[in-house]
Amino acid sequence: MWRSVLAFLFVSAPALGSPVLIKAAHLVDGVSDRPRDGVAVVVDGDKIVALGAAADLAAKNPGAKVIDLGNATLLPGMIDAHTHVFLNDDVGPGVYDAILLKQSAPYRAIEAAANARTALMYGFTALRDLETEGAMYADVDVKVAITRGVVPGPRLQVATRAFAPTGMYPLRGYNWELELPIGVQTIDGPEQARKAVREQVGFGADWIKFYADHGVYEGKPDRPVRSVVNFTPVEAAAIVDEAHRLGVKVAAHANGWDGIDSALRAGVDSIEHGQGITDDLATRMVAQNVSWCPSMMAYQYAIKKLGSDPRSWMAQHHKAAVARAFKRGVKIAFGTDAGAFPWSMNPAAEAKLMVDAGMPPMAVIRSVTSVAAALLDPLCKPGAKGCAKSELGEIAPGKHADLIAVSGDPIKDITELERVTWVMKAGVVWKTPAP
Structure with missing residues (x-):
């Protein structure tokens, strides 16, 4: 029995053969209005080679296998640019602590692979996973396993361990x-920062993430969200400078105005969470791309889970x-923090x-497709030659064959x-409509 269970879990979906003609009543390409x-x-x-009138493409490709999705709407595969596949709900007193204290890294990697498969079945064909929360570099292993076809899942970009200074990240209070284990790599001073960036990139990090502020926030509905900044300007600048020197982008966890301001001064590529974004900060984000x-x-x-959260x-x-x-033109990339809530909830x-x-x-659809894809682009310095953009x-022709379909009209009903x-990822169908 167990052999059949394992075969179900790990076997790859069969290849369709080439070429394949996919028809649907409606198509949203991810960039058009x-x-x-x-x-x-x-x-x-694994690539899209043509897009056009269905009758014309059918005539030009008489031997193609046809997938007729009927009255469905075809879209690019969705991208969640902020996930944690190594978590499966960390909200509540003692919950996060129990994960780090009672779950081994091998166990968490198995659970992460299962969560990645769940994401693919939801229609997410790519994820940017922003740190393992104490599981070291196991996200690189999950990424490699997916890439090699050992387990099914979305394309992954990973941030490995993330950074916070000493005393500013759990586990604390013991x-x-x-x-005790800590959910990040702790660093202090610019030299430690540069060394840690090199280490993480050396072990396979696609992104560097640091916690620009921590969980002490001040404010009210009618006042800006303020926060306590974690790193000195010199430390934050060292993190970003070293990552960019190595060709890797940087994400900053920043809730309050102070953390966002600090991260922007350091030159980060993305802000995560950002409740404290003001008009001025939004303008700066646009100017700095x-x-x-x-x-x-x-x-x-x-x-909802905590009931009476004072914040x-x-x-x-x-x-x-x-x-x-x-309103001010900030590039809002779809990111949910999935894993902070259970993967049984669809991101x-x-x-x-x-x-x-x-x-x-339509802006939300672009956010979950082309805008998120642009964020996942490699770091390209101005004037650089041969710097590949996301596919x-x-x-569109030349893009990866990562496609999804929904039965209704997502423009009329985004749900x-x-x-x-x-779901199709890399030209392989992973999910089909229920009979």
């Missing part, structure tokens, strides 16, 4: 005589910050929160993204 009707896509191997992952879903979940007023700031940032529900905050449905997040019926 309007959907298209009556078009089809031709996939050869007997000082005990040597800094993306933002709001992750509203995680905070809504925490407030629930931050949710009001979060919603207002999204409207403010979108695509973040899309409804973004619409409720004032973003048009994700758009339905359709929570009901993905068909």
Whole structure:
């Protein structure tokens, strides 16, 4: 029996053969302002090779295998640019501590692989996973296993361990005589910062992440969110400078105004959470080409689970910050902090929160496709030659064949993204509509 169970868990979906003609009544390409009707896509191997009128492509590809999705809407595979596959709900007294104290890194890697598969079935064909929370470099192993076809899952970019200074990240508050695990790599001073960046990149980090501020926030619904900054300007600048020197982008956890300001001064590439974004900070983010992952879903979940969270007023700031940032042209990349809430909850529900905050449905679709894909692009210095751009997040010839379909119209009802019926990643179909 166990052999059959293992085969079910780890066998790859069969290849379709080439070429494949995919037809659907409607198509949203991830970049345009309007959907298209009556078009089809031709996939050869793991790439999209043609996009055009369905009748024309059928005539030009008479031997192609046909996948007819009927009245469905075809979209690029979704991208969640802020996840934690090594977590599966860390909200509540003692929950995070128990994860680090009672779960081994091998166990957590197995759970991470299962969570990655769940994400793929939801329609997420790529994730940026922003640190293992104490599981060291095991995210690199999960990424390698997915890439080699050992386990199914989305494309992964990983941030390995993340950084915080001494005393500013759990586990904390225990007997000082005990040597306990910590959910990040602790660093102090610019030289330690540079060495740690080199170590993480050397072990396979695609991104460097640091905690620009920590969980002491001040404010009220009518006042800016303020926070305590973790790193000195010299330390933060050293992290970013060394990462960029090695060709790796940097993400900063920053909730309050002070943390966001500090991260922007250091030159980061993305802000995570960002409830304290003001008009001035949004303007600076646009000028510096800094993306933002709001992750509203995680905070809504925490407030609901904890019941009487004294910082629930931050949710009001979060919603207002999204409207403010979108109005000023900040690149809002879809990111949910999945793992902070259980993977049984579909991260695509973040899309409804973004619409409720004032973003048009098509802008949200671009956020979860082409905008998130641009964030995952490699670091390209001005004037650099041969610097590849992402092949994700758009339905166009030359792009990766990462596609999803929903039964309804996501422009009329953004929650359709929570009901993905068909998933293709790299030209391989992983999910089909239920019979």
